[in-house]
Amino acid sequence: MTRAKLPPWLVLLLPAIVIILAVVMVPLLLSLYSSFTPYHLTRPETLWKWIGTFNYVKAATDPNFWRAFGRTVLLLTIALNLEMLLGLGLALMVSKVTQGQRLLRTAMMFPMMFSPILVGFQFKFIFNDNVGLVNNALQSLGLTERAIPWLVDGNLALFAIIMAEVWTSTSVFAILILAGLFALPQDPLEAAKVDGCTPWQSFRYVTLPFLMPFIYIAMAIRSLDVARAYDIVQVMTNGGPARRTELLWTLIGRTGYVDARMGYANAMGYIAILLSIAFTVYFFRKLQSARRELGMAD
């Protein structure tokens, strides 16, 4: 009996192919397929009913979805820019420190070592309107009479969530920018000094252009991170009160697992992923052009 022999390259790649199929491709295709069905977790037979783009149309016309979408973009924009500015400042200061810099760098990483869930709980406590630190401090200092409902008012709750995000992740920017500062060639800076630059001008025209690629890398990483923000929000406000801090993934998570409408959740998920891809492409383009500026492209 002769057996059909597979070519050696296929045999060698087979384990990888099998794993990728099982772990990535099949679930991915299945979820994509299910987004075209009214799939309900408690009614498996709904998986076999094809409803075309119904879910997508429903998401696209659902004001709740677009509010969550807009809020996610808003959170992304504010948090990333704040983190970038703070991280830049932090990195610039730490780079000037001559003694104990290692210790500072390590300390700077601490917030990243905590689970976002714990950070969420911590900030939920800090902003609690009855026993929270913030209200306690404000009232003791006589700045306000009444307790401020941090996590109840929609805008304030979003602010509190942004604070938590910034607290955990500013160090991502700080560390990456610090790496850029260490790699910064000293010669052009000295040339700038002799050319008549004030310290601010040296920073503006020499240091900053050099740091931009590092900033964009941090932006790209963090935009993916924030676009899938779930844990901190889930813990702090659970998207509430009354959906006022609902983000894309808290909405999707609730639709899929609480309401069990998995087909609809998957459809929203695919739209949300487009958002992530759009941001990544945007920052990558920026990174490329910043690198080209420095003459180190490709």
Next chain:
Amino acid sequence: MAQVHLKDVVKRYGALDVVHSINLSISEGEFVVLVGPSGCGKSTTLRMVAGLEAISDGEVRIGDRVVNDLPPRERNLAMVFQNYALYPHMTVRENLGFSLKIAKRSQREIDAAVNEAAEILALTPLMDRKPGALSGGQRQRVAMGRAIVRQPDVFLFDEPLSNLDAKLRTQMRVEIKKLHQKVGSTVIYVTHDQIEAMTLADRIVIMRDGHIVQVGTPLEVFERPLNTFVATFIGSPPMNLLSGVIQDGAVVLADGTTIPTPPDLRVAEGRKVSLGIRADNIMPEGHSLPPSAHMAQVEMPVLLTEPLGTETLLFTQLAGTEVQAKMLNPRPVRPGEVLRFGIALDKCHLFDAETGASLRS
């Protein structure tokens, strides 16, 4: 254009002095080269003038201003760095015009100055490139252009040619000299290459271990070195030094060879000395310049030859010391061949064996 004065200038890192109380006056339009081996403090001195290093003690004056506490931007200097230090994200045009832009000059003024500098340095076809797309020589020219555009009081050059290959270096040397003749600014130029120093300088400042050893025109330091350090540092190949003792008006070497002392030198009997002879003043008979009135003869074996075309460098040995001699109108020489050499005594130098100081006073 301005004069530059250094008065008792000291650079100290903690307890370590790297520049010891230097005094130097540079006149308007003068081209001064600071030369010395690495670590002699020449670059540090230049950087103190530029304001990139703090001055630990003493005083630096540019024109009639004491600049010790002025930041670089208020000293009106231009500096060319060893690694060119171009701004990598700016085009050649932007690099050239950057200092004027910072000084808030009008765009028309900037364009005029930039175009003129580009013209002088033949950079016009490269104006829209970034430094990354330029060769070493082109970057060097951009760095120089950036300095010209500012029309500074003083030009500072920090080993500007050491990253270029030999041929380009010779070319740029000529360019720099032409530039100085055209612009006429005061120049302070740091190098470790004595040929650059000799060819470029109005005056050479030779430094060693943070001290100035000798200041003089290129010919002065070549013909009248103050000590063995200058004698061996300036000139190529380096001056041969033979140790010996003075007896009966002659230098007696370790193996008993006797060479008369140079005619214009009177040295006490029994003094230990180093006899300095440049390769140009010790040549084999029949392959030398016309003999002068004061000649001495020695026989030496040739160990190695370096033919250079118009002349051949002979590596020989005398009293256990390697001696380099020159052979004009060269003929092939076998290793081991013993030749008779004539020494032009009136061109020789005597140094104290211990201090190394020249005995010419």
